Amino acid sequence: MEDSGLKRVVVTGGNTGIGFALCKQLLTEDNCFVYLCSRNQERGTAAVAEIQAAYPAHKERIHLVLVDTSVPDSIVAAAEAVREHLGTHKLYAIVNNAGVGLATRTSKQALLDTNFWGPKRMVDAFMPMLQDAGRVVHVGSGAGPMWLKKQSEDEIKFLSTEHTWEELEQFVIKRMATTDDFGDYGLSKSALACLGMTQARVYPSITFSTVSPGFINTKLVAGFGATKPPEEGTVSIRHCLFQPLPGNGWFWGSDAKRSPLHTTRDPGTPEYKGE
Ligand SMILES: NC(=O)c1ccc[n+]([C@@H]2O[C@H](COP(=O)([O-])OP(=O)(O)OC[C@H]3O[C@@H](n4cnc5c(N)ncnc54)[C@H](OP(=O)(O)O)[C@@H]3O)[C@@H](O)[C@H]2O)c1
Incomplete structure (x- = not known):
């Protein structure tokens, strides 16, 4: 397998x-080796086969990894499988994209496990494999700030500043007891962005970003009227994977511009400058 300059991305x-x-873009446009993760063997196998059939020249550069990110043991097993496959290589990046939303949720606990605890556990398990100056991108949502800006002043302040993991986890456990369905999602994505800030301090040699992909037509928002194709939901993810970034732990809008956590910022409006 041709290896020069290959970046290995989960x-x-x-x-x-x-x-x-x-996964398709990383493989065909960004010179990456892709660990395509799926929680379901059949769907994962079909996805890898579809990509390999469409891009036969790159078919050796994609590998299926089974992981249900809401299940801690599944994450540990996936990390072990990737470690074995990597051999002496390192990972360039982790993209915590798996998530559930209003159209795909099963329960409050499963939603928070997937959208919030999953990315924390993924980073814990995969961190030893990340190269120096590697990257982690959490796929957050504009629904995070949309929800947060309507909460109490104390909550807005808490979730838009950095905390220890223990403080953040305790906040989420307490707050999720009283959230409604939209609140579950908004809380999970606000807390995910806050997690990115925390992780940036804990692992300063890695650049963490949380991004809003935009309003994209996928099964997660089925019935809500999104029209943009999934290919347009990766702009900010790829920016945060490959461009020089001036800050660590930042939140990015779907236009690849820095955005605030405490209030919404529409794509195309001036970039958030921080406080
Ligand atoms: N679409 C939007 O407008 C929008 C807006 C803001 C943020 N986002 C975020 O973008 C990310 C991708 O969502 P999408 O729109 O592409 O939705 P999607 O089409 O429903 O894809 C979600 C992916 O996550 C996987 N997944 C769900 N729960 C999982 C779990 N416990 N373990 C492992 N994988 C799991 C799904 O697997 P299965 O196929 O097995 O279900 C699927 O592969 C999510 O984090 C979402 O919150 C999307």
């Missing part, structure tokens, strides 16, 4: 939607 929830589009 993408969770890679079998469909934005994750699947990203």
